[in-house]
Amino acid sequence: MHDSDSTALLALIACGGPVAPRRRLLETTTAPAAALALGPCGWRAAGLGEAQVALLRSPEPAAIERARTWLAEPGHHLIGWHDPDYPALLRRGPSPPLALFVAGDPAYLWHPTVAVVGSRGATPGGRDNAARFARAFAKAGFAVGSGLAAGIDTAAHRAALDAGGLTVAVLGTGPDIAYPPSNRGLHAAIATAGALVSEHLPGTGARREHFPSRNRILAGLSLGTVVIEAAERSGALITARLAAEAGREVFALPGSIHNPLARGCHRLIREGAALVEAEHEVTAALAAVATQLAADLRVRLGTPIHTDTDDASPVGPSAPPAGTDERRVWTALGTDPVAMDELVVRTGLTPAGLSSMLLAMELEGRIVTQHGRYSRIR
Structure with a gap:
């Protein structure tokens, strides 16, 4: 710009x-x-x-x-x-913001993301569930989105990072402000290994009215929203409502009838949210919409999706069309994981262009990434 x-x-x-x-x-x-x-x-x-x-x-x-x-x-x-x-997803979401400040890799905002949200005052069991679901989503290739608040948000972000996955934090402050202050270290870690996102100017402090409005960005960036624990009146329910209004999937974990932080989830289930007990129920439900996101990314890159199945190999995905940058990346990859810096040297592509192309290939099921290193799917 x-x-x-x-x-x-x-x-x-x-x-x-x-x-x-x-x-x-x-x-x-x-x-x-x-x-x-x-x-x-x-x-x-x-x-x-x-x-x-x-x-x-x-x-x-x-x-x-x-x-x-x-x-x-x-x-x-x-x-x-x-x-x-x-x-692309946010553009079709509820009241999309004018602009985004991003600390980290903006290509991650095109990655298929599952929002994991819930109470700031979560129970130990709720935090454990948030971590378990977030780890599973990260290992399945989804980014984990949340709001960097205490409780469920913090547990989800940390678990995604610990699993070597991607996480996106949508802030109700400026991109340079860690809130709560106790999450300063987590704020810095996400800026390094994921993406921090805010619609607010740098220097903007925490304001009560900004946190409900940031939920629309989280809902808009995500393919689906999983509510782990929530009271009957909570920000997590706002995110879930906005996600549903945008046509996104909403999932809720049931809990004890004696737990006040389960009542919001039970209300969502009564209103039509999917009751989920296991992580694979979410990833299976979102597989089709993740494929559509890959199509949007290919349009952004200006190259067609290779849909010819006639030359598909029985032991792995077929090579991209000859003469394309995608084929150059494919040739530079092998079954042994390769770091981004090495791929830049091998392909001659810019880091930004290479990052977007790798993301598209991952969404199409051609490659896999682990701890920032890329390899072909066997």
């Missing part, structure tokens, strides 16, 4: 207010700088209110500069509504 577009997008984020009119501005122009150049008349025509117009005319310099400083750090990214890298 050009500096002028980045600055313009930051101004559009900083002006706050309803998101839909700001998305409309980006849809009707070629880039954020062009949207900003429309001026007050064009902004009002797109539906922006007077408070938004006033803030766009005079953005707060300190907030913009703080965001630019954060974005200058390695591994920090800003993905706007106009960007082709904006996650």
Whole structure:
């Protein structure tokens, strides 16, 4: 993204207010700088209110500069509504945000993700269940999404990392703020091995109203949502409701009738959520939609999905078409795991392009990744 577009997008984020009119501005122009150049008349025509117009005319310099400083750090990214890298699932989700600040690899936001959510004051059994389900999802090739809160969220993120899998944390603060503070170490670990995601400017502290709204991003990024434990009134139920409204799968674990943190799950089950007792019930239900996500990614990469089954090998997936970058990656891989750095050397591809291609091949069932190393599926 050009500096002028980045600055313009930051101004559009900083002006706050309803998101839909700001998305409309980006849809009707070629880039954020062009949207900003429309001026007050064009902004009002797109539906922006007077408070938004006033803030766009005079953005707060300190907030913009703080965001630019954060974005200058390695591994920090800003993905706007106009960007082709904006996650396809989130684009179709409930009230998608104008932009995302990402610490970590933004390609992970295209990875098939299962949200694991529940109470901050989880029981020991609830935390154990969250860890067990998260480990199983990670080993099955799914990313584990959650909100980096105490309790169920923390247990799910840690288990996914411990299993060598991917995890995505959606924050109700700026991307640089660890909340709760006790999760500072986990916040840093996810930025290194997964992705931290926020719609809020760097420096934005914890605000009560931000946490329910962040749940729509988690629901939008995920193929399905698993509620481990939840009271009858909880943020986890908000995530589940938003997921259902977006046409995503919702799963709930049953519990004791004497456990108040099971009542939210029981309510979800009565309302139509799938009752699950084992991890494989979730992964089996999500296999088909994960395949559709692979198709969306292939469209993003601009290369067709290879669907010809005539040359399929009985002992493993067939090679991609000759002459494609995907074939070059396939040739560089073997049955022994290979690190990303080595694949960059072997293929001559950029790390970003290679990462997206490896993700697509993994979703298609051609390759497997373990602890950041890639190999063909035998």
